[in-house]
Amino acid sequence: MIATALTVVVVAATMLGTVAYGRMQARARTISEWAIGGRSLGLLVFWFLNAGEIYTTFAVLGISGYAWAHGAPATLALCSVSLAAAIGYWLTPRIWRSGRVSGLMTQADFFAHHYRSRWLGILVALVGIAALVIYVQIQITALGLVLRVTLGAVDPATAAALAAAAMLLFVFFAGLRSAAFAAGVKDVLMVLLVGGLALTVAREVGASSIADLFRRAEAMAPAAATLPGRDPAAGLGVTWLMTTAISVAVGTYIFPHMFQLCYAADAAQTLRRNAIFQPLYSLSYLFIILLGVAALVAGTRPPAGDANAVLLQLVTDRYPAWVTGLFGGTAALLALVPGSVLLLTIGTIFTRNVVLPLRPVLDERAQLLASRAAMVAFAALAAWLSVGPNQSLVTIGLTAYATIGMLAPGVYLAFLRPGVPAVALGAGLAVGYAAMLLPSPLSAWAATTGFDLGLTALLLNGATVLVLDAALRRGRAPLAVA
16 A cells, blocks of 8 residues: 555656656757756746755655754754745846846856856856755655655665666656656645644644643653754754854755756746745745654654654554555655756756866757766766765755855855956865865864854855955056056
8 A cells, every 4th residue: 555655646746747748848859948948937837846946855854853853953944944035035036137148057157157267167067066966865865765664675775776767767858847847746745745744643643732742742852842952962052053044045046956947937026926935835844843743752763763764654653554655655756856856957067067168069969968968977976875874864955055055155246246256266165165174173163162164164265255356356456646
């Protein structure tokens, strides 16, 4: 029953993507149609696709597991999403307009064009690919968990390989449009399922109401209701929550795939309306956190203590097999749809911003072939990275946000301070990544105070860019006449 329900959900969504491919087959033969949907996605389609890139396994499996393991620190999701929407209202229409006017298709195109620097475009492309591979790793890890918890005897390597192959199938031929159709199915199913589970979970774990559920959780783990949560040694206090929420919000629309989604919209107004209503959609995080708390009360024990599998295990333990299969299939789509868009973005960036500068004579057909080959190669890399010791999906996700957040100064300054030299941005990236990756007194200070290391490195990065920009502008200023 579980396997049947899971398979029906995934196959139905895949067939919708295939139907989309059949309808758009005549149009998806150019890199523009394949990668950004011909810049024609309307409000409804864009809504589901954008929500699909925010409402992923990081949100559902990761945050519920974080609530089970830590408690109050899981409210990070609500804080960061609201801040990101406010930033997106201002930023995304500007990204869209820049792409429409200048014919841009990738984030690296944006940097190369705005800063008139091919080497900066290549550097940004490589940074973007690295961050996206980490994010694909999240989706493959999560899909592997779905297969192992719901279906049983599937070894991690096989699960990772199946997950990568399924993601590739979603966008290999039709591109962005096929993922958009599947995203609509996935979002509707997940909202209904999460809402239904939240309304019934108190009864299923032996509580008389949701209020009683929280009382029981507080009695079992009093520290879970406040920051820093159940494990004070984890350093998830107020400073951590505030600085990490800012770091995630600043980096949300800096991801390369979010740039491509912006380029795919049909109008700036579509992006503004999406930013207005997106926080309402994200209130479902309250239900997700509730389910994590319910797993704590129920005494749920996921395989090997893996917090990422808590919600799957709770549903498997407490609900009928058909519910488990339906939830497993929907959770699989939570990984498949975003993961497929991430891989599509990687393939597009690799071809346009790494291969084309070296081989500018490639025609449209050759570019499509190169993009699809790059997708396969990087999917294999992400699958390989996902086979190893278990890490919290939230932890992996925050690493991806910190990695890509280093590009934020270049994005914001393109609109706020035109004329920043590319060399200043390159120096800022070097300083930022050194601060984030190398052991130093700064990293020790961040660990001690709870200040998010990614945001600390980003501030150093931005300061470096501004100082160098000011110095270089002063050096270019004309000499005063005596």
